Amino acid sequence: MASQGPVNPSHAMFDLFVQAQTCKDVKHHFTQLCRQLEIDPKDFGSFYAKLKERLNYWKAKALWTKLDKRASHEDYQQGKACTKNKCLVLGAGPCGLRVAIELSLLGAQVVLLEKRETFSRNNVLHLWPYTIYDLRELGAKKFYGKFCSGSLDHISIRQLQLVLLKVALLLGVEVHTGVEFQGLIEPSGENGWMAKLQPRSHPAAAFQFDVFISAGGGRFVPDGFKHKELRGRLAIGITANFINRHTAAETQVEEISGVARIYNQKFFQELLNETGIDLENIVYYKDDTHYFVMTAKKKSLLKKGVIKQDYNDAEQLLAPANVDYEALCNYAYDAADFSTGGGLPDLQFAQNHAGRRDVAMFDFTCMHRAENASLVKERRGKKLLIGLVGDCLVEPFWPLGTGIARGFFAAFDAAWMVRSWGNGVPHLKVLAERVYQLLSQTTPENTSKKYAAYSIDPRTRYQRVNLSAIQTHQVQHLYDVEKTHPSFKKQKESSLHMRQDSAGGSEELLKWYQKHTAGYKNVNVKDFTQSWRSGLALCALIHHFRPDLIDMSSLDESNCVHNNQLAFSILEKELGIPPVMSPNSLANTDQIDKLSMVLYLTQIQSGFALPKK
Ligand code: FAD
Structure with a gap:
């Protein structure tokens, strides 16, 4: 007998929501589901509870069990830790979505802004064991059945965003796409902190908040934060995606989970001899696409005509005008073909968001990280806690796959900070606790292996973390208050004292x-x-x-x-x-x-x- 879909319309809508494969479809089916169940998604405080009550469907129940388990953790104080807080999160990348989920579990009202309308990044992210555990516990497998099956330890950026978007919506996060954040608007009159948006008349422009989390990726760092440049030796990364037709032949080709030159000199020498391609390392993952990321040597890129002219300055060297796109495609193609032993027949580039062959070259010579992860601004007596998470806090080196692992750690740390904020901990203490620069030290080896015990509390994850290592007066400079305010004078005196x-x-x-x-x-x-x-x-x-x-x-x-x-x-x-x-x-x-x-x-x-x- 042919299997039949659910007859209950809300069940059918829930299924469509769970299976949706684009950002637009996820949002559309979510809206339909809310309408069908007559629940207002803006009613963030009781949204999830009402959803559970009204959607009496066995498939949904399996998901509720997972989410309830997470929500029942004592850190969230029964979802009451931050009921008075209003949080604006910038960016629906994996880290923005992950932090939004945590903030909603803390009971805060969360509005998330994303300038793009689509999730189109094919590139594949390596996941550390704890992130796989974390995502499974959020129900990733219910949304994406193939999630980390067997020994797989990676996922495409877009699939990860889809999973997290669905969880965020179910927990009452208000997600707006196609809206660009352009800056903070200081309090005036009766209004508190607000955001300048494009389009200007967007409804989220009226949202007033006391917490702002930037997860805008790459080099997007809000005013007031300083960025540090960590300049290393020249490192040129290339990513390439090819169509995966999921044929038997494609399935048999083995992945390459990080071959570095030092471990396999013979392979790289043969690659050089046969193709003229000279690499430091290469990674190949099979996902929605066949994804390759490699670090290439400048000399071979010049020789193969990928880079037209040699410059000492990496920015000039990799400027679009100095790169031959056709030659770059050939370079990536040959590297992919050789490293998979010619086992991928009909290698054909997948398309990127712009409809071009999905190949790109990046400069890892100069990595950025923010000097501090948080600050507090105060204007007209209204305080705003600002935090950074993800790539805008510490830029990851993709071939090592540190983006998501450290990005999620930062999301948890930021949530812990907001929890303290919500619990009324004095602002300087909140800032002092958040200054532990352990993030960039973390590896799968030196972090706790008790994944089930991981929570937003940093002590469950980092080894030797001491949240009191920094004294409040050492972070005075992270408190930005207008000059006329009495606490400004106090702050000046204190920083003078500090210098002496x-x-x-x-x-x-x-x-x-x-x-x-x-x-x-x-x-x-x-x-x-x-x-x-x-x-x-x-x-x-x-x-x-x-x-x-x-x-x-x-x-x-x-x-x-x-x-x-x-x-x-x-x-x-x-x-x-x-x-x-x-x-x-x-x-x-x-x-x-x-x-x-x-x-x-x-x-x-x-x-x-x-x-x-
Ligand atoms: P992102 O994923 O970059 O998300 C930031 C989001 O903020 C974006 O969706 C952006 O549209 C939005 N945004 C930015 N500014 C605004 C604004 N003003 N208003 C509204 N929205 C805004 N990692 C790997 O491990 N392997 C890879 O191959 C790899 N390839 C990458 C390729 C590209 C092009 C990029 C950008 C990143 C890549 N990464 C890769 C890094 C990886 O994607 C990140 O580590 C990971 O996505 C976590 O990032 P995030 O959430 O902090 O930021």
């Missing part, structure tokens, strides 16, 4: 380091910047606790980068503490981020202070 006090309030920490590095030649710990430049202080500390690990007499004070690298490597290997900055940055006083340094030293202190196993 080089320890910046972490005297205990400084004293501990002074005690354990005393007597070492050319070591004089007196602050959190200059004193660490040569690397000798870190080496001395290691020597103090573990003289077997370091030979102090072999070190040269002027060889700062080498000393820093040595100390970083030992601390990572012996204590499991990854560095928070490059050896070059520490050697250059202008580039030392004091707050990062305080956190790093706090971790090292607890590392050495822990009882030996």
